[in-house]
Amino acid sequence: MTGQAFLFAGFNALSKTEQLIIDALDKWTDMYYMPDIDLFFVENDREAGYFYRKLNKRYSWPGLREIPDKFRKSKKEFRLIGVSQKSSMAQVTGQILDKINNYKNTALVLSDETLLEPILHNLPARVSEVNITMGYKLRQTPVYDLFMAGIGIQSRIRNKGIYYKDFVRFINHPYLVRLLGTHFVRESKRRISEENIIICKYAGFNDLFAKQGLVDFGVLLFEKWESYPESPTRFYLTLINKLQAFFNPDRDILELEYLFHLRKVILQLQVHLETYNIEVKLKGYQMLFREIFKNYSISFKGEPLQGLQVMGLLETRLLDFETLLVMPANEGKLPARKGAQSFIPFDLMKGFGLPGVKEHDALNAYYFYRLINRARHISLLYSNRSGNDFKDEEPSRYLRQLEYIVDKKLVNFVIVKEQVKTEIN
Numbered sequence: 001m002t003g004q005a006f007l008f009a010g011f012n013a014l015s016k017t018e019q020l021i022i023d024a025l026d027k028w029t030d031m032y033y034m035p036d037i038d039l040f041f042v043e044n045d046r047e048a049g050y051f052y053r054k055l056n057k058r059y060s061w062p063g064l065r066e067i068p069d070k071f072r073k074s075k076k077e078f079r080l081i082g083v084s085q086k087s088s089m090a091q092v093t094g095q096i097l098d099k100i101n102n103y104k105n106t107a108l109v110l111s112d113e114t115l116l117e118p119i120l121h122n123l124p125a126r127v128s129e130v131n132i133t134m135g136y137k138l139r140q141t142p143v144y145d146l147f148m149a150g151i152g153i154q155s156r157i158r159n160k161g162i163y164y165k166d167f168v169r170f171i172n173h174p175y176l177v178r179l180l181g182t183h184f185v186r187e188s189k190r191r192i193s194e195e196n197i198i199i200c201k202y203a204g205f206n207d208l209f210a211k212q213g214l215v216d217f218g219v220l221l222f223e224k225w226e227s228y229p230e231s232p233t234r235f236y237l238t239l240i241n242k243l244q245a246f247f248n249p250d251r252d253i254l255e256l257e258y259l260f261h262l263r264k265v266i267l268q269l270q271v272h273l274e275t276y277n278i279e280v281k282l283k284g285y286q287m288l289f290r291e292i293f294k295n296y297s298i299s300f301k302g303e304p305l306q307g308l309q310v311m312g313l314l315e316t317r318l319l320d321f322e323t324l325l326v327m328p329a330n331e332g333k334l335p336a337r338k339g340a341q342s343f344i345p346f347d348l349m350k351g352f353g354l355p356g357v358k359e360h361d362a363l364n365a366y367y368f369y370r371l372i373n374r375a376r377h378i379s380l381l382y383s384n385r386s387g388n389d390f391k392d393e394e395p396s397r398y399l400r401q402l403e404y405i406v407d408k409k410l411v412n413f414v415i416v417k418e419q420v421k422t423e424i425n
Helices: 016-028 041-044 048-058 086-098 113-121 142-155 164-171 174-180 182-194 208-213 215-221 229-248 255-273 284-293 347-350 357-372 397-408
Strands: 003-011 032-033 076-083 106-110 130-132 159-163 199-201 308-312 323-327 377-383 413-420
Touching: 016 032, 016 199, 041 048, 048 357, 076 086, 076 397, 086 106, 086 113, 086 323, 086 377, 113 255, 113 308, 142 164, 142 174, 142 229, 142 255, 142 284, 159 164, 164 174, 164 182, 164 199, 174 182, 174 229, 182 208, 208 215, 215 229, 229 255, 255 284, 323 357, 357 397, 397 413
Parallel strands: 003 032, 076 377, 076 413, 106 308, 106 323, 130 308, 323 377
Antiparallel strands: 159 199
């Protein structure tokens, strides 16, 4: 011993940078490596042990080969729950959570982040504390459709007249239905249909806007945007102010959060355009807005040591839970499909040690088996929609692997299969 030593714990798939740092430290000091893996994952060339086997061949650090053999001896209960539609998973999840007594060691893992909002709306009243560790794309919220509906109006507005399809699309947005009222929406559609209106003028609907106390907004809606970013900024901020004043702070927490971030993006875009004196028209404004939306995520705040934990698969690294709900456990989501194909040929990627499809699959397999390694009660929800087209949804390969190792008695697990039909209220 040199008096100095480095302990590496939990590392599995080393990046090129991590590899170089570890190699440099290994030359002048003592290394002790504690991998977070189980012997069962490493045996028989299983995907989850791919990166460990590479390390094991390359290094001989103390601790590297001292891996536990607990997975095959542990007792776990798996529920493989087939749901007819992916949209019904949130409702089924709420029913499952309602039967759990304590959420302290419970995690809800989403392999599809678009399920976050329906999940939050279907949480049982007993779930008083929720910690969300995953970011939520603003593009997947209703405010994106609200923005696009406003852009759609301006794309075909003529002489303060709105094309009827654009007008109907705008007032049909859930936020506008609540703000304007169902009577406004029904009456507007009736007039358009019975009077065969193609271009909607403000005069034909001013009485409805006046009845709702939204005359100023009605006038603004039928105006063509002449200057950018001033006109769209004025329109959207007026709409956001109306909605924020209408929504209930206790009941509409998510909606108010989405509107806050929409306001933030609109002002951010205005500042950029004015600072750099960029001249844009409708299409340019729309394109820039889409680019900001594409990468804008909403970060939630919560208490990581209390309540139900809601997270993505990547956020579960190095964390252990006793009860797990994982969804959707479908191929293409668990594991996620490989991203856009690289322009670099496979031979060059192989030659220069760049990660490819095999490494991508191995990493996802490790994340999944590491997640269930110390859990006892695991519910895996998957969509079992079937039909005569190519859009059939297959259960994840990991479900098939679990069934295989149980059938071969390689592990001491219990698997219960269920098919659930949700109630239509």
